[in-house]
Amino acid sequence: xxxxxxxxxxxxxxxxxxxxxxxxxxxxxxxxxxxxxxxxxxxxxxxxxxxxxxxxxxxxxxxxxxxxxxxxxxxxxxxxx
Amino acid sequence: xxxxxxxxxxxxxxxxxxxxxxxxxxxxxxxxxxxxxxxxxxxxxxxxxxxxxxxxxxxxxxxxxxxxxxxxxxxxxxxxxxxxxxxxxxxxxxxxxxxxxxxxxxxxxxxxxxxxxxxxxxxxxxxxxxxxxxxxxxxxxxxxxxxxxxxxxxxxxxxxxxxxxxxxxxxxxxxxxxxxxxxxxxxxxxxxxxxxxxxxxxxxxxxxxxxxxxxxxxx
Numbered sequence: 001x002x003x004x005x006x007x008x009x010x011x012x013x014x015x016x017x018x019x020x021x022x023x024x025x026x027x028x029x030x031x032x033x034x035x036x037x038x039x040x041x042x043x044x045x046x047x048x049x050x051x052x053x054x055x056x057x058x059x060x061x062x063x064x065x066x067x068x069x070x071x072x073x074x075x076x077x078x079x080x081x
Numbered sequence: 082x083x084x085x086x087x088x089x090x091x092x093x094x095x096x097x098x099x100x101x102x103x104x105x106x107x108x109x110x111x112x113x114x115x116x117x118x119x120x121x122x123x124x125x126x127x128x129x130x131x132x133x134x135x136x137x138x139x140x141x142x143x144x145x146x147x148x149x150x151x152x153x154x155x156x157x158x159x160x161x162x163x164x165x166x167x168x169x170x171x172x173x174x175x176x177x178x179x180x181x182x183x184x185x186x187x188x189x190x191x192x193x194x195x196x197x198x199x200x201x202x203x204x205x206x207x208x209x210x211x212x213x214x215x216x217x218x219x220x221x222x223x224x225x226x227x228x229x230x231x232x233x234x235x236x237x238x239x240x241x242x243x244x245x246x247x248x249x250x251x252x253x254x255x256x257x258x259x260x261x262x263x264x265x266x267x268x269x270x271x272x273x274x275x276x277x278x279x280x281x282x283x284x285x286x287x288x289x290x291x292x293x294x295x296x297x298x299x300x
Contacts, residue, residue: 069222072254074195077262077273078178079203079217 141230141246142261147238150296157182159198163270164239166198167296169289194278194286196293201264201271207233210243210264223249229259238298240267248280259283261290267299 069075150156150167158165160180168184172194177183186194205213211231218226226249233243242265250257260277274297276290 069251070253072251072256073192074197074258074260074277075218075222075249075251075275076177076181076183076197077199077275078181078221079199079201079205079213079273 138230139232142232142235142244144291144295145232145235145244146295147236147297148295149238150292154296157184157198159200159270159272161200161270163200163267163300164198164265164272164274165298165300166196166274166293167298168196168293172196191279192277193282194289195258195275196290197273197275197277198297199273199275201273205264205271205273207241207243207264207266211245213264214245214262215247218247218249222251222253224252224255225250235263237263237265238296240265240271240299242266242299244294257281259287261294263294263297265297265299269300272299 175183244263248259278286
């Protein structure tokens with residue numbers, strides 16, 4: 001009976017060892033995203049801005065207004081593409 | 082006796098494994114702390130790199146002094162009345178987007194002086210103007226753009242503004258322009274004023290562009 005208990009302790013210890021290693025490895029990727037959000041959030045906002053820019057607003061060259069900025073001229077002050 | 086020895090052996094092995102498990106946990110915990118440190122150091126170095134890539138700052142806009150235009154300059158009001166652009170008589174209207182105002186001076190089809198006023202259309206803000214403008218240039222019609230200077234908190238006639246001085250190369254014909262571009266918030270409307278010239282002609286026309294920006298007024 002006591003011997004079985006000891007075997008159970010032994011088994012438990014092995015499980016603890018495996019868990020310790022496995023848990024550690026799952027926390028490693030989590031530490032990576034914590035340093036990268038500023039990057040991804042800024043690129044996300046840029047993407048959102050770009051999406052917003054491409055919709056609506058004053059018609060651009062594609063709309064046939066013949067302004068200079070897509071023909072090698074200086075860029076105007078529009079907030080859309 | 083044999084059973085006791087067997088128990089002792091199992092107990093010893095269990096103790097060693099348990100100690101190993103604890104040691105491994107502690108070591109891993111401190112190890113992840115160690116990987117966290119380089120991570121935060123990397124984050125710091127990214128911030129430093131970003132700070133290092135910032136433009137020279139306000140120096141490129143030290144000339145700015147809001148004030149009236151020379152007496153012989155003309156004025157044109159943005160449709161809707163949100164802003165007034167002053168420009169020298171040598172400039173003439175240029176084709177532009179509906180709802181905007183453009184005045185310029187060309188020679189042999191080459192734009193030498195370009196002034197444009199456009200009402201706020203997108204995500205332009207006073208605080209994010211430099212980022213917006215340079216990002217927009219490369220999104221739109223420039224193959225490359227470089228921020229040469231930026232300043233916020235400028236007091237235009239009628240409201241606060243943020244300005245950049247930048248230069249860019251167009252995708253079409255690879256023309257290299259240098260510009261002053263400002264986002265100005267009026268009491269009733271916000272707008273963007275752009276004053277540009279070929280980079281090679283900045284020495285000749287730069288002061289004219291600065292004067293046009295100085296006299297820009299919003300309502």
